[in-house]
Amino acid sequence: MRDPRGGIHDVSLSISVFGLGYVGSVSAACFASIGHKVLGVDVNRSKVEMVDCGRSPIIEARMDELVAEGNRACRLHATVDSTAAVLQSDVSFVCVGTPSLRNGKLDLSHIEKVAREIGTALGQKKSAHTFVLRSTVLPGTTESRVIPILERASGKRAGSDFTVCYNPEFMREGSAVSDFLQPPYTILGAQNASHLAPLRELYKDVPGRVFETTVTVAEMAKYVSNAFHAVKVGFANEVGTLCKHLGVDAQTVTEIFTADTRLNISPAYLSPGFAFGGSCLPKDVRALTYQAKELDLKLPLLESLLPSNAEHVERAVEAVMRTNKRKIAQLGLSFKVGTDDLRESPQVQLIKRLLGEGFEVRVWDRDVSLGRLAGSNRQYIEEVIPHIGSLLSTDLTTVLRSADVVILGNKSVAKEELLTYLRADQIVIDLVNLDKRGRADGIAAYEGICW
Numbered sequence: 001m002r003d004p005r006g007g008i009h010d011v012s013l014s015i016s017v018f019g020l021g022y023v024g025s026v027s028a029a030c031f032a033s034i035g036h037k038v039l040g041v042d043v044n045r046s047k048v049e050m051v052d053c054g055r056s057p058i059i060e061a062r063m064d065e066l067v068a069e070g071n072r073a074c075r076l077h078a079t080v081d082s083t084a085a086v087l088q089s090d091v092s093f094v095c096v097g098t099p100s101l102r103n104g105k106l107d108l109s110h111i112e113k114v115a116r117e118i119g120t121a122l123g124q125k126k127s128a129h130t131f132v133l134r135s136t137v138l139p140g141t142t143e144s145r146v147i148p149i150l151e152r153a154s155g156k157r158a159g160s161d162f163t164v165c166y167n168p169e170f171m172r173e174g175s176a177v178s179d180f181l182q183p184p185y186t187i188l189g190a191q192n193a194s195h196l197a198p199l200r201e202l203y204k205d206v207p208g209r210v211f212e213t214t215v216t217v218a219e220m221a222k223y224v225s226n227a228f229h230a231v232k233v234g235f236a237n238e239v240g241t242l243c244k245h246l247g248v249d250a251q252t253v254t255e256i257f258t259a260d261t262r263l264n265i266s267p268a269y270l271s272p273g274f275a276f277g278g279s280c281l282p283k284d285v286r287a288l289t290y291q292a293k294e295l296d297l298k299l300p301l302l303e304s305l306l307p308s309n310a311e312h313v314e315r316a317v318e319a320v321m322r323t324n325k326r327k328i329a330q331l332g333l334s335f336k337v338g339t340d341d342l343r344e345s346p347q348v349q350l351i352k353r354l355l356g357e358g359f360e361v362r363v364w365d366r367d368v369s370l371g372r373l374a375g376s377n378r379q380y381i382e383e384v385i386p387h388i389g390s391l392l393s394t395d396l397t398t399v400l401r402s403a404d405v406v407i408l409g410n411k412s413v414a415k416e417e418l419l420t421y422l423r424a425d426q427i428v429i430d431l432v433n434l435d436k437r438g439r440a441d442g443i444a445a446y447e448g449i450c451w
Ligand SMILES: NC(=O)c1ccc[n+]([C@@H]2O[C@H](COP(=O)([O-])OP(=O)(O)OC[C@H]3O[C@@H](n4cnc5c(N)ncnc54)[C@H](O)[C@@H]3O)[C@@H](O)[C@H]2O)c1
Pocket: 018, 019, 020, 021, 022, 023, 024, 041, 042, 043, 044, 047, 095, 096, 097, 098, 110, 113, 114, 134, 135, 136, 137, 169, 170, 171, 172, 173
């Protein structure tokens, strides 16, 4: 049988696919097309009959051809009998729907029902079996909801008597087959990497990078991707709307915007860390949203950015308050390392809030010290935040010595310095998400607010 790269290989693992909707029928047809033996399962008899007769149950490019071919080659069949499907396969993929309830909560009833059915069948099975959840579920669902049902229904233990993995699907309807056969990557989640052996075998002919990770990371990676897609669509539409009302050509703007793969379409600005600040982002977001208001436009995504940023500063205040300590060393006052620009620095906002809550704060920043500052920044400190200027010290040792809690406000402090001066009893709150190699170890607590 042809694999996506044109090679031929033998039938290897036997798979059952629960749910013959968009994800399930595409997965079933594609796994069959790369040489695996597949048995589809659905409660909907007409979908089962269609697949079993070689007809696609969904309208989707290339599906008619793949289902017919799988059927002709006797590699793709379907049944309504879930027990038989488990007994006849090595791996069960669960692709049933996870719709929204009226209040927005995820409806797990289909998954729970299938887990009970598969668990009951596992109770009768002597040989090894891998349960793979492919439906989109919130982090923790596989471990806290699905595994207990499987264990109760089977009377067996996950991890020893059978294994459980999470393998999210990234296909888009309309190009689902080519997305399956040429995915951006494959994510395989398990409690123990050894549980992934059958999945490695199943995906060995599918190109792209494979991430082997924990179940919860795999579950979350799917949501983060979809949330980001939604953010991108919302952003593009709001920006386009603003362009249209300003008489600016949105298409050309987009073409130029997306041509920057260093800062715009890239991992830049996508690392969980501290709030944005500085002389540009807050001011420019404010100007755009004010302009939108003048045009009577509602742009809720752009309007949400400054409140979201302020909320992040609040999270830092709360993290400090949770320590129940009063003496704080703030390392980093400017919005990022390598600048002494304090305009709209969220670090300054944080210190103001901490002082308001009665904390004792000392501040150190390699790039900002009253002695070195000149011109507008010196004036800014003396006129706008004189109370913070008086907390600044050029001596890192002194600032650290008196503190119970050390806040890493930007990346200006080096690990060697931290390791030299930090005491084991001090708590570090790392707002900027230092690279693991740059983090101090051997101290009471080292934590972030969004990592
Ligand atoms: N549609 C997509 O493009 C897409 C992409 C990636 C991930 N997902 C996720 O994959 C999951 C499935 O989505 P979908 O669009 O394929 O759903 P769907 O509604 O098209 O299909 C679900 C299928 O499951 C069947 N089913 C329900 N209960 C069953 C049971 N007890 N036993 C056997 N079959 C049963 C239904 O009859 C239906 O055919 C969802 O969690 C979804 O969020 C969807």
